[in-house]
Amino acid sequence: MSTPRFDSGLYGQLRQQAGSAWQDYVAHPFVRQLGAGTLPAPAFHRYLTQDYLFLIHFARAWALLVSKLQTLPEMRTATAALNAIVNELPLHVGYCASWGLSESEIAHQPEAAETMNYTRYVLDIGHTGDALELLVALMPCVAGYAEIGLHLLHDAATVLENNPYASWIRNYGDRDYLASVQAALNLLETVGQQSGAESRLTRLSTIFTTATRLESAFWQMGLNAVTAGAQ
């Protein structure tokens, strides 16, 4: 399977229009430290435990998208993304178990403002907008992690041996995952053409860039746990 293209079509336009916000997200210090294996454990713990809550709301957002789509092939793609999330959760639970945290403890932790901001923003777009707007709000998450995973796997600064985060990195460079990202990119092109994306670029770009900024804030939340813990 070939690697998805991140610079073409509607996705490529939105990614380019996000400008420096996109670079801030994909090359965030959290990501670089993860690749080098130097990320402090409390930062990763904070990120991953909140990501569990994040994914539950994102699964809801994909379910909302399924209900807004018109054709069976489109619905299949969105359902596959929903399943990918449900399948990503055991990875989180496995990591947390290795730190002595049970699934029930993660599920009942207080939700961080950054988690709430991002997930409720996407759900709000889903409730007020159409399928195209919702899909655009979901894309920085889906395709951004593929770009991050692939970059980390091929970056000379990445250390996989003895890196406690190696399985996280490998998960996002995985073939099945990349195939699901390609399917989501194709879905965006189809829905974009059906829904007149070209005449709606300003609004779509605002949504995409906002979701991108909320992704960066989510990484930052992880790093902030280190400073908070040192006080």
Ligand SMILES: Cc1ncc(C[n+]2csc(CCO)c2C)c(N)n1
């Ligand atoms: C904050 C945050 N952003 C993105 C992802 C990655 N991700 C979430 S759901 C999904 C699959 C399809 O949507 C992928 C790749 C994450 N785990 N946490």
